[in-house]
Amino acid sequence: MNRAEQSSQICCNMSIYILGVDVGTTSVKAILLDSDSRAVVATHALPTDTIDNSGTKAKEQDTGLIIDALNRCVASLPRDKLQRVLSIGVCGQMHGVLLWKALSCDWSSGDFFTARDTSQLITWQDGRCSSDFLTSLPKPDSHLSVATGFGCATIFWYMKHRPEFLEDFTVAGTIQDYVVSVLCGLDRCVMTPQNAASWGFFNTTTNQWNIDILKAAGFPLTLLPHCVPSGDLVGQTCFDWHGIPAGTPVGAALGDFQCSVYSCMSARTDAVLNISTSAQLTFAMPADFKPPDSPQPDSAISYFPYFDSVYLAVAASLNGGNVLATFVEMLMAWMKELDAESTESYLYEKLIVSALEQETSDLRISPTILGERHNPHCLGQVSNISASNLALGHVTRALCRGVLDNITSMLPVERLQQAGVSRIVGSGSALARNEVLRQEVEKVFPQPVVYRKNADSAAGAAMVLCDRP
Numbered sequence: 001m002n003r004a005e006q007s008s009q010i011c012c013n014m015s016i017y018i019l020g021v022d023v024g025t026t027s028v029k030a031i032l033l034d035s036d037s038r039a040v041v042a043t044h045a046l047p048t049d050t051i052d053n054s055g056t057k058a059k060e061q062d063t064g065l066i067i068d069a070l071n072r073c074v075a076s077l078p079r080d081k082l083q084r085v086l087s088i089g090v091c092g093q094m095h096g097v098l099l100w101k102a103l104s105c106d107w108s109s110g111d112f113f114t115a116r117d118t119s120q121l122i123t124w125q126d127g128r129c130s131s132d133f134l135t136s137l138p139k140p141d142s143h144l145s146v147a148t149g150f151g152c153a154t155i156f157w158y159m160k161h162r163p164e165f166l167e168d169f170t171v172a173g174t175i176q177d178y179v180v181s182v183l184c185g186l187d188r189c190v191m192t193p194q195n196a197a198s199w200g201f202f203n204t205t206t207n208q209w210n211i212d213i214l215k216a217a218g219f220p221l222t223l224l225p226h227c228v229p230s231g232d233l234v235g236q237t238c239f240d241w242h243g244i245p246a247g248t249p250v251g252a253a254l255g256d257f258q259c260s261v262y263s264c265m266s267a268r269t270d271a272v273l274n275i276s277t278s279a280q281l282t283f284a285m286p287a288d289f290k291p292p293d294s295p296q297p298d299s300a301i302s303y304f305p306y307f308d309s310v311y312l313a314v315a316a317s318l319n320g321g322n323v324l325a326t327f328v329e330m331l332m333a334w335m336k337e338l339d340a341e342s343t344e345s346y347l348y349e350k351l352i353v354s355a356l357e358q359e360t361s362d363l364r365i366s367p368t369i370l371g372e373r374h375n376p377h378c379l380g381q382v383s384n385i386s387a388s389n390l391a392l393g394h395v396t397r398a399l400c401r402g403v404l405d406n407i408t409s410m411l412p413v414e415r416l417q418q419a420g421v422s423r424i425v426g427s428g429s430a431l432a433r434n435e436v437l438r439q440e441v442e443k444v445f446p447q448p449v450v451y452r453k454n455a456d457s458a459a460g461a462a463m464v465l466c467d468r469p
Helices: 003-013 063-075 133-135 151-163 175-184 192-197 211-216 256-264 323-336 344-356 393-412 413-420 429-433 435-444 455-467
Strands: 017-023 027-034 041-046 085-092 098-100 171-173 233-236 248-251 270-275 279-284 302-306 311-317 364-365 379-382 423-427 449-451
Touching: 003 429, 017 063, 017 175, 017 256, 017 455, 027 063, 027 364, 041 063, 063 175, 085 175, 085 256, 085 449, 085 455, 098 175, 133 151, 133 344, 151 192, 151 248, 171 175, 171 449, 175 233, 175 248, 233 279, 256 423, 256 455, 279 344, 279 393, 279 429, 311 393, 323 393, 323 429, 344 393, 344 435, 364 393, 364 435, 393 435, 423 429, 423 435, 435 449
Parallel strands: 017 085, 085 248, 270 423, 423 449
Antiparallel strands: 017 027, 027 041, 098 171, 233 248, 270 279, 279 311, 302 311, 364 379
């Protein structure tokens, strides 16, 4: 029975599914989406178990371990449902770069593949491109600045410092692009504007790389991916994959941020607030919006390509749930020095309880301990300290409020109102875990707030294909 006949039989007799995959920095997640109800019916996530031994500035991860986690994740889903998967959506961490030799992966072990002839994954957190190095690069023809950890900047760094490294590979892309290439047996990287924009030197208005600028700078143009619209199918699986039949259509890889937004933005008048490790506040711009011609490095708002030529206005803060995690780590370190050790989960729970009993606080905390991309030297501050507001409840409440004050200083509430935003959709692990943070969200925004427990990138990647004709 060929794939078309099988699909017809499946459609007539039983539920069909879309596989959504998110290849993240710290974990991999796979979900199955019922194509009729758009409900997630199965999910599994695993840590990538990658260890960075490359130094303080270089941030690399073992590609083989990531692919192993991906295979184990998909294999953990119900096999009878995997056999009824009609398409595969893939997304993952943006900005980073992976290099590989075309058609070099290994499918010989059965219905899964192993990575072969690839580089390490150089992540978005890579810090080798110093400010001086970035200044030495040509000015991009794009509204987005180029930063360390961006794919093109990383390749430029290798050109200068380790040119021989690049000679070992013929293809470059993000880790999610690699997964799509391997599944479909592609001999080149196919990339969407969502991921291309995150690499730098890509014009989202024309959807073209800055070929002339890159060529003049000696950039290896053969490593540039071929771009296709976000949401397009780019091929079919060339082998059976954990029960998913060969010949299953695969979508071009998408950005994890856009897919996370897609999973919970049910109306164009929604704004999405995600607080996980970091924090993002975003809403969709009007269909006729065009971004500036050149980067605005001092602006707290960026414009990311979404779907169908629409842009998202994004305030992306480096300071979110990680601020609270750092606070807990600090307290644990102090307690250890005082010979009064505790567990992280117990301490976190006590902090939340104490803050719930303290409904307001006049203590003020600016929690920008990591700075911000548009203002990297503006670090955290504590002000309005008095003898009456030093209890843990005050400090925890003020810290949660500070996270919200910071993100809304980047994208003010008034701007959302002017854009016609009528609802705030909250998502992310920090919001789900922290009732105090949710209370502060509802105080800050005049719009009603709803929470999406199942908002995630893997589900969004599947939903995109579910909604496409």
